[in-house]
Amino acid sequence: MNTLMNWLSQIGSIVKFGLLSIPQRRGAVAATVIGIAGVVVVLVGVLSIAAGFRRAMTASAAPDSAIVLRSGADTEMVSGFGRDQVRLIADAPGVARGPKGPLSSAELFVIINLPKRSTGTDANVPLRGVEPAATAVRDQLTLVSGRMFEWGRTEVIVGAGAAREFAGLEVGSQIKVGRASWPVVGIFTANGGVAESEVWTDAAVLQGAYNRGQSFQSVYTRLTSAEAFQTFKDALTTNPQLSVKVLRQSDYYAEQSETLTRLITTLGVLIASLMAIGAVFGALNTMYSAVATRTREIATLRALGFGRGAIVIALMVESLVIALLGGALGGALAYAAFNNFQAATMNWQSFSQVTFAFAVTPPLLVQGIVLASLIGLIGGLLPAIRAARQPIASALREL
Amino acid sequence: MSTTNETQPQDSALVRIEGVEKTFRRASEDVHVLARLDLVVPPGEFLALMGPSGSGKSTLLNLIGGLDRPTQGSVTVAGERIDTLSDRRLADWRARHIGFVFQLYNLMPVLTAERNVELPLLLTHLGKAERQKHVATALAMVGLSHRAKHYPRTLSGGEQQRVGIARGIVTDPTLLLCDEPTGDLDRKAGDEILNLLQALNREHGKTIIMVTHDPHASARASRTVYLNKGRLSNEPVS
Ligand SMILES: Nc1ncnc2c1ncn2[C@@H]1O[C@H](COP(=O)(O)OP(=O)(O)O)[C@@H](O)[C@H]1O
Ligand SMILES: [Mg+2]
Numbered sequence: 213m214n215t216l217m218n219w220l221s222q223i224g225s226i227v228k229f230g231l232l233s234i235p236q237r238r239g240a241v242a243a244t245v246i247g248i249a250g251v252v253v254v255l256v257g258v259l260s261i262a263a264g265f266r267r268a269m270t271a272s273a274a275p276d277s278a279i280v281l282r283s284g285a286d287t288e289m290v291s292g293f294g295r296d297q298v299r300l301i302a303d304a305p306g307v308a309r310g311p312k313g314p315l316s317s318a319e320l321f322v323i324i325n326l327p328k329r330s331t332g333t334d335a336n337v338p339l340r341g342v343e344p345a346a347t348a349v350r351d352q353l354t355l356v357s358g359r360m361f362e363w364g365r366t367e368v369i370v371g372a373g374a375a376r377e378f379a380g381l382e383v384g385s386q387i388k389v390g391r392a393s394w395p396v397v398g399i400f401t402a403n404g405g406v407a408e409s410e411v412w413t414d415a416a417v418l419q420g421a422y423n424r425g426q427s428f429q430s431v432y433t434r435l436t437s438a439e440a441f442q443t444f445k446d447a448l449t450t451n452p453q454l455s456v457k458v459l460r461q462s463d464y465y466a467e468q469s470e471t472l473t474r475l476i477t478t479l480g481v482l483i484a485s486l487m488a489i490g491a492v493f494g495a496l497n498t499m500y501s502a503v504a505t506r507t508r509e510i511a512t513l514r515a516l517g518f519g520r521g522a523i524v525i526a527l528m529v530e531s532l533v534i535a536l537l538g539g540a541l542g543g544a545l546a547y548a549a550f551n552n553f554q555a556a557t558m559n560w561q562s563f564s565q566v567t568f569a570f571a572v573t574p575p576l577l578v579q580g581i582v583l584a585s586l587i588g589l590i591g592g593l594l595p596a597i598r599a600a601r602q603p604i605a606s607a608l609r610e611l
Numbered sequence: 612m613s614t615t616n617e618t619q620p621q622d623s624a625l626v627r628i629e630g631v632e633k634t635f636r637r638a639s640e641d642v643h644v645l646a647r648l649d650l651v652v653p654p655g656e657f658l659a660l661m662g663p664s665g666s667g668k669s670t671l672l673n674l675i676g677g678l679d680r681p682t683q684g685s686v687t688v689a690g691e692r693i694d695t696l697s698d699r700r701l702a703d704w705r706a707r708h709i710g711f712v713f714q715l716y717n718l719m720p721v722l723t724a725e726r727n728v729e730l731p732l733l734l735t736h737l738g739k740a741e742r743q744k745h746v747a748t749a750l751a752m753v754g755l756s757h758r759a760k761h762y763p764r765t766l767s768g769g770e771q772q773r774v775g776i777a778r779g780i781v782t783d784p785t786l787l788l789c790d791e792p793t794g795d796l797d798r799k800a801g802d803e804i805l806n807l808l809q810a811l812n813r814e815h816g817k818t819i820i821m822v823t824h825d826p827h828a829s830a831r832a833s834r835t836v837y838l839n840k841g842r843l844s845n846e847p848v849s
Binding site: 217218221222225228229232233508509512513514515516517518519520603604605608609611 | 669670673676678679698699702703704705706707709711713715717719720721722726730731733734735736737738778
């Protein structure tokens with residue numbers, strides 16, 4: 213026991229020499245810390261885009277909610293139902309019921325063009341027609357200003373993200389729908405979810421304006437429980453009158469966000485890896501100079517009988533500590549700079565803009581710290597080995 | 612402190628060097644530093660090793676202390692052949708048997724005097740309280756108890772060397788090896804160090820080998836040998 217404790221205190225005291233000698237080489241150490249922080253900022257920053265996008269896409273999709281599309285359709289864009297099918301879906305087992313009937317909203321959407329605030333250029337915004345249960349089948353839908361549109365009238369409410377991103381979406385302004393102008397009467401939030409990027413109106417009104425007759429594209433439902441999903445799905449897929457695809461809302465949106473998040477993640481990891489290689493050289497340099505300035509100290513310790521292993525581990529720990537400083541700094545900077553940073557991007561599955569906030573999540577910070585540690589360990593290894601291999605007698609001759 | 616050791620030497624020599632050669636390979640040429648050298652140091656001796664600069668005094672001391680290995684020949688300390696030990700065993704052996712005192716003290720600047728003295732004890736099985744007791748004893752022996760919490764840079768050269776000696780004796784090693792311990796000190800501070808070494812030898816029976824090129828220092832030793840052109844003799848060569 214004492215032997216192990218003493219071995220640890222051997223390592224501890226060498227680490228202490230190293231850390232206490234940092235002020236003497238603060239320039240090189242600071243450069244390394246900043247270099248590693250930069251890598252972590254880039255990694256965490258870029259990945260926070262992906263995390264934020266994924267979060268936005270799935271934020272208001274509760275586990276007990278489902279979406280029904282036509283069989284074979286991957287997105288609402290290419291899906292379609294008639295009135296009869298919609299009724300069969302709403303009456304299926306597993307659908308929760310409210311005071312006014314089943315919590316099921318048959319919906320359709322069209323793309324309208326609105327000018328972006330940032331550039332003034334037009335971009336695609338989804339104009340969604342919904343039924344009264346629309347607010348109940350999604351999580352945390354809240355009107356934050358104005359009022360709800362009136363059913364049967366050409367009025368719209370606008371998601372907070374869309375209102376922020378596009379010009380002319382304030383309460384009281386009018387948007388162009390075809391040749392007509394529809395007033396904006398309210399702004400809503402949806403827990404940062406994808407609905408916030410949309411403009412909503414009455415489904416029947418939208419069907420009329422776009423000559424869609426009685427057709428819908430999707431049905432959103434609230435289920436009695438998350439477990440009821442299988443019952444609901446089985447009932448619909450075995451019904452010979454229907455040919456549909458049933459998904460949990462969370463799965464549907466996660467899948468929609470996958471292409472983009474994977475692209476961003478790959479890009480982020482690639483850039484961060486290249487930078488990390490640079491940072492490893494920085495760490496190497498710092499530790500080589502740390503070892504060089506302490507040649508005689510290390511040789512003295514070895515003369516006293518300290519083992520090579522203790523010296524290697526201690527120098528690695530020192531390098532790790534420096535790297536962790538960089539990692540912590542980088543994580544903090546990334547959090548300050550990117551968390552909740554508002555942005556909008558194209559959702560290629562719906563050909564429309566999605567607004568979202570970058571999300572610096574705890575797992576991302578952990579990834580950043582892990583990367584920093586790797587840089588520190590790799591950068592510390594060779595110098596530590598060199599220090600431990602130096603012949604004692606000749607190292608002691610150095611001044 | 613006394614020199615009680617579990618390994619009792621078979622013969623009367625504490626250090627026995629036989630036929631030692633040491634050659635350094637520098638660039639392309641070989642530098643022959645020690646040539647077929649023999650030396651016997653009995654326990655309890657205070658041996659001074661003199662010779663001109665570059666004659667190989669430090670090299671010989673390093674061989675005895677297990678910091679380097681001879682090119683030829685054998686080095687036996689306290690009955691054990693050390694030139695054939697593996698690096699790891701040699702490190703353990705140094706920790707148990709050798710106390711080093713360096714010309715430039717080689718203290719860790721970021722540690723206080725007492726933490727410096729404690730260093731070799733970290734290689735033993737002693738617990739914290741016991742270590743503290745040994746440190747206090749060693750610092751008392753060199754007369755620096757009142758400087759225990761001081762950092763090396765706040766101590767004079769003589770005081771730093773006394774910390775170095777305390778570190779060298781704190782584990783009660785078989786052998787104390789000093790490489791020009793007064794080489795960087797003025798006469799007065801040097802004399803104090805020599806008094807201390809002499810007391811360690813006479814009162815505590817420490818076996819000491821001291822490299823020096825100062826006749827004033829070697830005069831304190833019980834015997835002096837001279838190294839010149841790779842060979843030892845009992846007389847200075849002029
Ligand atoms: N590690 C080494 N590599 C190459 N040459 C060395 C090494 N150590 C010592 N020497 C050479 O060996 C000779 C003796 O050195 P040293 O033992 O330090 O002499 P002294 O201590 O008597 O001044 C010198 O010529 C020195 O340059
Ligand atoms: Mg020398």
